[in-house]
Amino acid sequence: MAGLATVFGSGAMTNSMPEIENNDLLFVIGSNTTETHPIIGLKMKKAFRKGAKLIVADPRKIDLVRFADLWLRQRPGTDVALLNSIMHVILREGLEDTEFINTWTDDFESFRGSLAEFTPETGERITGVPKEKIIQAALLYGNAERPGIYYTMGITQHTHGTENVYAIANLALMTGNLGKESTGVNPLRGQNNVQGATDMGCTPNMYPGYQRVDVPAVKEKFEREWNVRLSEKVGLTATEMLQAITNGSLKAMYIMGENPVLSDPDMGHTIKALKELDLLVVQDIFMTETAELADVVLPAASFAEKDGTFTNTERRVQRVRRAVNSPGEAKRDSAIIAELSRLFGYDMTYHSDEAVFREIGRLWPATAGISYRRIRKIGVQWPCPTPDHPGTQYLFKGGFPRGKGRFTAVSYRPSAEVPDNEYPYILSTGRQLFQYHTGTMTRKTSAIETVAPGPYVEMNDEDAQGLAVEDGQKVRVSSRRGSIEVSAHVSEKTLRGMVFIPFHFKEAAANVLTNPATDPVCSIPEFKVCAVKIESL
Amino acid sequence: MAQSDETKKKVVVRVCIGTGGLAAGGKEVIEAFKKAISDFCVDIELDFTCHYQKVGCRGFCARDVLVDVVDGDTSVTYQGIKPDIAKRIVQEHLINGQPVKEWLIDDSYYSFHSKQMKVLLKDCGTIDPEDIQAYSKVGGYTGIRKILSTMTPEDVIAEIKASGIRGRGGAGFPTGVKWEACRKAQGDVKYIVCNADEGDPGAFMDRSIIEGNPHSVIEGMMIAAYAIGAGLGYVYIRAEYPAAVERLKLAIAQAHETGHLGKGLFGSDFSFDLRIKLGAGAFVCGEETALIASIEGERGMPRAKPPFPVHRGLWGRPTVINNVETLSNIPYIIRNGASWYSSIGTDKSKGTKVFALTGKIRNTGLIEVPMGIRLGEIIYDIGGGIIGDKKFKAVQLGGPSGGCIPDHLLDTPVTYEDIVRTGAIVGSGGMVVLDETDCMVNIAKFFLEFTQAESCGKCVPCRIGTKRLLEILDRITRGLGKEGDIELLEALCSDIKVASLCGLGQTAPNPVLSTLKYFRHEYEAHIKDKKCPAKACKDLLIYSILEDICKGCGVCKRACPAGAISGDKKKPHKINADLCIRCGACFDVCKFNSVNRE
Amino acid sequence: MIKLMIDGKTLSVPDGTTVLDAARRFHINIPTLCHHPKLTPFGGCRLCLVEIKGIPRPVTSCTTPAAEGMEVTTTSPNLESLRKTVLELILSDHPNDCMICERAGDCTLQELAYFYGIRKNRFSGERRTYSKRDGNPFIERDMEKCILCGRCVKVCDEVEGVAAIDFAYRGFKSKICPPYEKDLNCEFCGQCVAVCPTGALTGKAWKQRGRQKDVREVDTTCAYCGCGCSLTLHVQGNEVIRVTSREDTLNEGWLCVKGRFGYNFINSPERLKKPLIRKDGKLEEASWETALDYVAGRLKDVRDKYGPNAIAGLSSARCTNEENYLFQKFIRGVIGTNNVDHCARY
Ligand SMILES: Cc1cc2nc3c(=O)[nH]c(=O)nc-3n(C[C@H](O)[C@H](O)[C@H](O)COP(=O)(O)O)c2cc1C
């Protein structure tokens, strides 16, 4: 989300879920919304029933395509070219919002020049999307009154993910489609509390509330509140941590509730690195693949066993409530942290979970107006600075936090690893409806296991024919980093030359294959494109 | 010297190829005539040329195949013609000039027609339905030409209103009023739909019109489209009417080829096109909102009204749905004027109505009568009375939504108001005559079985209510009726009528209510005395052999499938009541009437 | 705005409001079974019939738009007797199963039978019986209890956009089923279960786990994707036995298969229950005290030897805000490094 933050000064969904149904155009790019965000998918379907037009840009024939007025089937990794050529047409047709550009943005003229080369013809050559459809998309988006753009990992999980996000931001800026109800740019967060974890400063460069660790005034504020000395050196990102282990500078890790072995790219490398640590502490509710490598495993409480808040993808802070007691001796994460802290001689006991929340509010004004009482029934969306503030339904009404929105010229750049003779197929990884993430939770429900029992590779029927692979047959999928055996799901769903593997299944983990190359700005690995080969077994 | 063909006189052989005619072999009869003629040609030179004309149903289906031989001004009609008779007619009549007596129509044919008034059925039985020219020759498509050049849509609506025509699909809603509502409804796109679902068991008026004169329906739809502002029409026709569907397709194709359908018709800027939508044969799909759902590709289930189709119909657009017969009347009204039409019939019920006359009556078939004719005239003058020496009991009108009208009300004029007053409805035109051997509880049960099976299942009173009605009727006919059943029937009937969503459920109790009204004693006899006065409910019958008449021939013993009859030859036989399955085989076979049934 | 009169009260409602909604806005109760506020009106159950002055027959209030000057009567001996007939008819084709029905106490039909005091039924006769059980793993479809209100059909089509089920057959034999009466094979969102007013649709996993008595309801937020749906956990003893969602929430009561049916992990026997410490290559159980002392000791060792930046923490997008806050506070404030991230911040 660094991309959006750079452009607008804040990186989150600019609109909220109830606004979706009032879009008159939805442009869904790189998001299999109905499977990864089913309820947002429902709102989209509702908009569709109310007459909204729908553009889907996705190499896979995802479920939403059924409802789409226009389906752009771009080659994986070519989103920048697609978006730039759409913008090219918008300028050509004069559909940009000059008034908005003049009032609210910088750098438009130099940006305009950067689009010149992206004619629809060039767009077609790079993306494989027919130029007529590119033009149609531009007309639909450019003429819409309340268009919303929605994207997920299909945009961000690339080595040029940040550039993809810039391109989307450019599109919204040049058409003035921001800062209004049911009009905006909406990255959909994958997990229940990614938004919250980011808000809370679980990032190496920011304190809670997007306050930079390397700004002395900020540091001092936190030192005062916490009554400690703090470092102003930006820390390591998750991907950098693994590199730091390999080069010997990182010796101990404390992992709370994550399973990087399955969720990080290049699993072989992840395991090797974690094994090199002097100390690995894993705190989780299950014996995950990561926990199996740990020196100490601490049993934690599940969401049903604790109080607190989650912040959903539209910045809404909502209550989590304890319903049952934890099994055995499992403890709430906060209790474990407090206990550890005490052993370090620092007192981190709070008399309630809400006391923690209030401390957050003191340090980050955007949540200062939220109390547990206020969100008893329905959550409140930050920013909400005071108790009488209603919360913020959509962002950038009347301006951007950083003053003006900034255009950032981006050019098309191929993915880090592209298919070649040896590894001729593009592999994209992602989720499917029934399972979730690394499967630690969903795979404990037997009914879910019945309908989504195991790993598979989705491949195009014509490709399969060429390889003499039949539906249901076992194949070996290999990349430069490893290989797995899975059964083939043959259909027209994926584009020719592309395969898709869900990453939920440890028995054939997709991340054995993926490329750990990351986006230079925000370190997101390129889960959506790597080169593989397929052999029938 | 051979006469040239042009100078020879023309003889026309007209053969009925309605569904009845086809089933009786109409096409084969034509072929037989052709073959006979060409066989004769080999030997002698004929002094005439023979032309063949296929025509639609002319009503008297009991006597199919009907053949007219038209020679100059004289026309002779034959009935019950089979292919093998064609040769005789050619030889004796065409060549020798002597009509074949034994196949000539008899008096009943004349009495059948005497009180009828044929407006729709006239062309239906005389023109070739597979030829658009035939329709044009009798004035077809002059109505639409007339309005396109001289009338505004409002004029057309005023004319239709002035004619007083009411919908023939069952409810009798004034057609002009319906059109006007649709004309006034907001919407840039509107539709006209022809309801040719004709689901009433035994009814075949609409089918006959489409088979016999499809262009009159097309022209009627065009006029309606012009009046309401529609550019596209649908004919919703049941797939079980293959001949009608084919004929309609052919008619539409011919209309397209000859510029009678399409863009800018007859030099105006009016455009109209037609689509056919086949129905899957559910009775409820004739209900207009269900019909709309069905055209839209959904399950044919009625929707609540309001909103009415004239405001929100097909695909949510203002839509007029009219019955085939209604639409077919329209060109004649436009052609001959509203005052001509309104001169037929009574004060509130104008024009003619087509009925399908069936049941225990001599002359069955399709009839067209002026509104206001009395029921008795239809049954005795047109229908020729009851078959055999049985007594008339009732006439059922309106099919499953209608009711039974007894003897003492045969003076009732056939008008919407008068018929409703009896507890029946004019309906779409089914008319079934019942005699003394028909059990009225059974009749009610028959119609209930139909409606129950055809209920769409959407609403509770209809789906479950009619099932419970049926179960009560069933137990009454099986001798298991209980004290209080009649009252329960009445209470349930009235609730179903009020509480059901669509016309199907709202009218489903009518057959029960009207039989209860006039034949309550039959219900009581079943329940209290365990007797069926009509001797139709077999579970209530007791068979016995009258010893004094029995000759001991043994025929009954052999006929009995249950082995319930015993007795020595030449000695009186006996029926074992425990074994008897009440099939009546003995009763039917006994030559001496010695089997007693009560 | 439209002014109309219901049961003698004059009310104002926005254009397009149905008579039923108008009445409900003003707390005038009209019984319904097939109506669902989030779905298009159906008009099938006929319970919501009302009398409107000038219209000869009662009409369903759920389908009739309120109109200016309308005079509506929602209750009269006649209407109540019609409603009673309708209920009796439904009950005459309904298993007398309340004793063992999952939905007892939470069933609209049962509730209406109670309010109308239907103990004796004037009607009896054949009941629909079905021997085949739908083999799908999530949703029990007991079609003998189905009253054909059509809510499930509508929600599947209108909300989920899947249309996995529809009405089939006609007359008394009418039935809701997937095409060709195959086993249900769909997204298993369970929206149909949520809207079913009777015990016809329930979760297979709910069976005999508890109904209303001694079951607590706890409102919380889903722990799966970023939509953040509101969940209501139904708790019997120390076990989550069922998950539902309230209608007046962000997600309008709709959930996906994971949120609605994926709760078994909470009670899974595989849950970690004791701290484990690796000894001789194997993870062995230990007390909390030992485990935490060990962790703190080892972390201090590393920090002393290599400095705080040799330590890193990975936090979780699954944990609460408070926990994430405390975690980074611990890493930053106690360990003394900014090496803190979470795996899935993309
Ligand atoms: C259960 C039911 C079945 C019906 N079937 C037919 C039908 O088969 N043909 C028909 O024309 N009208 C049928 N109707 C009447 C139509 O709903 C509608 O009133 C009629 O088509 C209107 O045309 P009209 O105004 O020309 O009569 C039926 C009505 C009901 C309630």
Ligand code: SF4
């Ligand atoms: S009355 Fe019968 S046919 Fe009509 S909607 Fe109700 S169930 Fe269906």
Ligand code: SF4
């Ligand atoms: S299963 Fe439930 S929701 Fe569906 S029609 Fe039957 S009673 Fe209604």
